[in-house]
Amino acid sequence: MSAVPRALPLRRALAGFLQYLSLVLASAVVIVPLLAVVLTSLRTGQEMAANENPLSAPGNWFNLHNYKVAFTEGKMLRALWNTSFILVFSLLATVFIGSMTAYAVDRFRFRGRRLVLALFLVAALVPSVTTQVATYQVVNELGVMNTRWAPVLLYMGTDIVSIYIFLQFIRSIPTSLDEAARIDGANSLTIYWKVILPLLRPAIATVVIVKGVAIYNDFYIPFLYMPSEELGTISTSLFRFKGPFGAHWEVVSAGAALVILPSLVVFLALQRFIYSGLTSGSSR
Template identity: 75%
Template sequence: MRAVKYVCLVAASAVVLVPLVAIVLTSLRTSREMADQSPLAAPADWFNLHNYVVAFTDGHMLRALGNTAFILFFSVLGTVVIGSMTAYAVDRFRFRFRRVVLAGFLVAALVPGVTTQVATYQIVNGLGAVDTRWAPILLYLGTDIVSITIFLQFVRSIPVALDEAARLDGAGSFTIYRRIILPLLRPAIATVVIIKGVAVYNDFYVPFLYLPDDSLGTISTSLFRFKGPYGAHWEVISAGAALVIIPSLLVFLALQRFIYSGLSAGATK
């Protein structure tokens, strides 16, 4: 059984790592090498960065990274604020239709997004936000049920006695949220920031639909448009893909412990 377990782990790792290795190796090859070698063949020059220079300059990756960072910052910040406030209100306050509100979040998460795209586009267009960086931000600010669930599990673990003690000292609901609840939600905030950040960073559909202007392209849409004039030059396209992968990979490796600890803590609280 142990041998089967390790074989499954190796196979699963290969499925994830082999495409990444192929992208890196391809990005270091020349056009002549691409015609004569397999995707996993070693390049002749391991320090051939010409493809990366072409992808970075002609693909306008710096501008795309700036647009992505702008959208990412406000989307994640809004998700944290709205999600934590929602979890605090749902757990700490008793009001009519409380269960209906929770059920509404769940139903909204279960409805396929493609069925509401026409109405969503009309609303965003009516607000005059199409072809601006605020269009995807407005859509990403709709806090998903995963973020609310993570915050809700942590809020439920915070003793209500802290709220009552603060109210005896004259603190209001917002003060309790800002001074007591929010600081204790740091593990949950770290988890939500990473999960939401990766989702926004990797999203292609929303920026492609709501940001048709090339100057407003994000990392994903710029890479898609970049493949046009270099449709046959897979070595340059692979270099562009590597440039897109590297930032998210570095962030994940640096913060992966927050993902695991946050999710496991939220599941046991």
């Protein structure tokens, strides 16, 4: 009988060790590539030719020449403006369409409300590649091809994840608030605007981060629907480094670091909203 109590601390210690080991390995998978990008971006062309190890330390830790080349030759400022334009209008539309859809599905009882959610889910399950020919024709017929509005219209399509994030928060808002507002003479739109929407701030922050990162990193849609170099986004401008800087990995890495920096800053600033947005609604 004494062998069983002795085995319990051993198992707990082993379980704790495996838990921390998995966390360390998962962190290494994320951190090591980022570290390689930063270290490579600080090295010179001669250092890259002498040692191709991406984790080698640079000779000068304050070598910003590669960043200057990437920023100027890659037209990163113009790319950042194009990306910001697309992000702002796409996210505004996603927030309003997604929150209104969730509000209507949760607060109103009408025939086919389950069908609405099912259609969003079916649309999310259909591979986007299978509809690209038809989508391309629609965008071309609308006359927005090779403009910033083409990706905005495509990103405006609210995905099922955004709707469910808004739904779980709206379900946690007591319906008594709606009833009190109706007694005061407010209609459904006023209730949504003045009661529901202000309480959805954590959910809005979550949707903005989740979908914003996806839009920021997307390459396919800007590359296909905005082929003009003047309309290059962050991702397509970085892709164009493959031409004159195809073999200069130190410059490519500097461009990648510039692309990573804005999204990293925004994530660190709003990470508490992400965690609360993903957990608070389900815990209430």
